[in-house]
Amino acid sequence: MSITIDRPSTTTDRTAGCRILRRHTIVTTHGMDGVLLVAAELRACGGLVKEMAVDVREGVGCSELTCSVSMTAEEAAEFVTRLRALPSVESVDPY
Structure with a gap:
């Protein structure tokens, strides 16, 4: 896994840090509908999503994004809380 610095934070708060690529694995239920719900939430993040891969299989109870x-x-931390609030999300784990 590589870490890429996107741009430094413009705040003076050192706890805010800088933006880096953070990878997450999101497990969803409800097949394609659940994945599309998560994808819509990711779309709301704007251009901050750099890559996305989805694994949806027929007959399997959960999908992975x-x-x-x-x-x-x-x-x-806010991102994880926001996604866990979606009804189809089972888990959100940092990669």
């Missing part, structure tokens, strides 16, 4: 999002540590 892996994405790399450019964000600070604080934004990453």
